[in-house]
Amino acid sequence: MTKLGCPMNLAEHTELERALGERLATSGFRFTSQRRHVYDALLQTLDHPTADDVFMRTKRQMPDISHATVYNCLAALVHCGLVRQVQLQRGATRYCPNMERHCHYCCDECGTIFDVTMPAETPTMPSPKGFQVDHYEIAVHGLCANCAGLRKK
């Protein structure tokens, strides 16, 4: 990963790799180079890609990777808490390696998704009796500045 355009230096990368291996192991997954490359692909462009986007990006570094493996890797990453799965519109699921507290602004016209870091308020909502909360997903739908502008004309 010393390719042009890679936003990490070697030391950072090795560290990330170690952390990834650890996380995978904790959830009972093995460390494989496919999983590393898939995770890399996610970290390099933070644009909420679909599984197919990730497949195509990973293929550049690893031409023999298969579709099924990308799905498997993504599932593993989601399972061990390194990646969030986002389902904002009908169609392909999107993946987000930003694990900070944030919500998604989704432009229903062009499909762009913006991450917005959220204030750490605790919105005390009354859960259904006995419901065990795992995580929240807050999505704001509408039009991005660009699409809103175009529509006025």
Place this chain on the structure above:
Amino acid sequence: MTKLGCPMNLAEHTELERALGERLATSGFRFTSQRRHVYDALLQTLDHPTADDVFMRTKRQMPDISHATVYNCLAALVHCGLVRQVQLQRGATRYCPNMERHCHYCCDECGTIFDVTMPAETPTMPSPKGFQVDHYEIAVHGLCANCAGLRKK
């Protein structure tokens, strides 16, 4: 619609029908019996059905309705603001005719979705510059009481 199990009497039904026709017209849609039956199916069981669920339910009253029509009707209802489209997990889109301010508690084990009415607080979040907000979607993922109990064993 005087069938057994129909939770509305004739007067209420006629009123709903009138309101539906009006709503459709406002958005430039025609009133069709397919749209009425699809809307009825949604109102009769408030369980966030998929398009296919709605198709099967509507088919009981209207055996010749087609799959494509159900999709068309649902799209029309969503467009004119009578139905919300919910995308909580990978898989089929779900439909919700509850237009009150509420959020969704989603059991990731069994897929059940609970509506929880929300306090009318305005969470002032910083939108991306120029973003034109249309609506919010708040989802809480986790395990319902039943599934949480089963998992402990």
Place this chain on the structure above:
DNA sequence: TCAATAATTGGAATTATTCTAAATAAGGCC
């Protein structure tokens, strides 16, 4: 190094949705 088993692979299968072109039905107008 070896054995056990988890992961990967390519392709087939499945599921969810959209598209298409012909037939039908709604709504406005006379």
Place this chain on the structure above:
DNA sequence: GGCCTTATTTAGAATAATTCCAATTATTGA
């Protein structure tokens, strides 16, 4: 009420997204 225009419906084909499968390969622990 009948006619015209045009939206809607229909069945089935097409597409998109994801999962399944059985054989091969790779990882991990002993």
